[in-house]
Amino acid sequence: MTDRGLDPSLFHDDLYKRAIAEIGTLKEKLPDEAFAGLAREVIRRLSDHPAAQISSVSFPSDAKIDALTEALLEPGAEAGIAFIARVRAQGASVETVYLAYLAAAARTLGVWWEEDRIGFTDVTIATGHIYAVMRGLKPLFRPTVLSPDQPTAFFTAVPGENHQLGVSMATDVFRKAGWDIVLKRGLEHDELVQYSALSGVALIGLSAGGEYSLPRLARLIVALRISVPEASLMVGGAILETSRKEVEAMGIDILPSSMDDALAQARSTWDQTVARANVS
Numbered sequence: 001m002t003d004r005g006l007d008p009s010l011f012h013d014d015l016y017k018r019a020i021a022e023i024g025t026l027k028e029k030l031p032d033e034a035f036a037g038l039a040r041e042v043i044r045r046l047s048d049h050p051a052a053q054i055s056s057v058s059f060p061s062d063a064k065i066d067a068l069t070e071a072l073l074e075p076g077a078e079a080g081i082a083f084i085a086r087v088r089a090q091g092a093s094v095e096t097v098y099l100a101y102l103a104a105a106a107r108t109l110g111v112w113w114e115e116d117r118i119g120f121t122d123v124t125i126a127t128g129h130i131y132a133v134m135r136g137l138k139p140l141f142r143p144t145v146l147s148p149d150q151p152t153a154f155f156t157a158v159p160g161e162n163h164q165l166g167v168s169m170a171t172d173v174f175r176k177a178g179w180d181i182v183l184k185r186g187l188e189h190d191e192l193v194q195y196s197a198l199s200g201v202a203l204i205g206l207s208a209g210g211e212y213s214l215p216r217l218a219r220l221i222v223a224l225r226i227s228v229p230e231a232s233l234m235v236g237g238a239i240l241e242t243s244r245k246e247v248e249a250m251g252i253d254i255l256p257s258s259m260d261d262a263l264a265q266a267r268s269t270w271d272q273t274v275a276r277a278n279v280s
Contacts, residue, residue, distance in 0.1 A: 016084075016136035018251065020077045023128040025249035026218060034215035036120060038222050042127040043113075045193075045226040046106035059096075065104040072105060072126040073118065080129045084136065094137055098229075102130050131222065135251065138229050151270040152180040153203040154196060157237075158217050159189045166237050167207035173259055174266070189220060197227045202273045203266060204231050208239040214246055221250045232269045236262060 027035050060068075071079035087097055109126050112118045118126075155171050157164045164185055171183045184195065196204055204224060208217045217239065224233060234254035235247055247255060254269060256262035 015138065016081060016132045017077060019132035019135035020128065022249040022251050023131065026246070027124065029246045029249065030215060030218060032120075034218070035124060037215065037219055039120075039123050039127040041219050041222045042131055042226065043106045043110045043123075045223050046103040046130070047110060059100045060104070065101070065108055068101055069105045069108045069112070069126065072109075072129045073122055075125060077129065077132065080133045081136075084133060098134065098137060102133060106130060131225070134225060134229060138225075150178065150180050151203070151267065152182075152201060153205055153234075153266070154182045154184070154199055154201040155205040156184045156187055156192060156207070158206055158208040158213050158220060159187060159192060160216055161207065161209055161213065163209060164207065167205070170205065170207070170236060170259065170262065174263065177263055179266075189216070189223070192220065193223045193227050196224055196231065201228075202231055202277075203234065203269060204228070205234045205236065205266075207237040208235060208247075210238050210242045211246075213237075213239050214243055217247070218250055221252070232273065234262065234266060234269075 026038070030038075068083060071083055083101075084097065087101065092101075106127070109118070109123060113123050153174065155167050155174075157167050168183065171181045174181050182199070182201070184192070187195065206217070206220065217235070221233065224231065232253040234256070235250075235252045236256055239247055240255060244255070254262070254265045256265055
């Protein structure tokens, strides 16, 4: 992950606000336990992020983290935007914001939750704000494109899917169109996230079945946004027929209406990724 500059204006307020709205929609659509699972995923992924130990990150004081955590517990979204503007204006890199401030705040939330200092509603509000901040930071992460002349992607199905014919067919179509596609089958949630993080892919294509896949897909999207913030995400499969509005609320980059549309949007996204990677 690479910071594209210290200009605080590079934080995308529109992405932040859109993420807040999407989280509200998901809270309405998902069972309470599934939504609580998203909060746990945010806390776990950020708390255990391997890059949080890199020496270039300047870690804030405990007092600052407590103050940030309190701000994230506020019902309104303004506290997150104000925090980003303040620390970025003070010169904090995106890595510091992402891996120091947010990761430490996530750990603090987890401790406070375990100690019953805060409840379920508090945690979902705060983790929702953390996730939205990360969405707002996404444009600051410069992806690594190893071979600009041949687009590459990683395709797989949401963990637990028994029917994987669709993702296999999509792989064949993309390969015929000149894409270098890595297809993985049968990966569990953590295995899939780990592979995505280590592979350095710029596009991850996910196939999901019907409405029953929503909780697993939502959890996976949260994990990938945290672990591979520079990657673009594409979702296809029967879930777009049964639950398109719910999937749209996850903020997916590409939700194709057909295979031709998937190819066209993926190619456009790849070209934009190459351009971002080459920005000096």
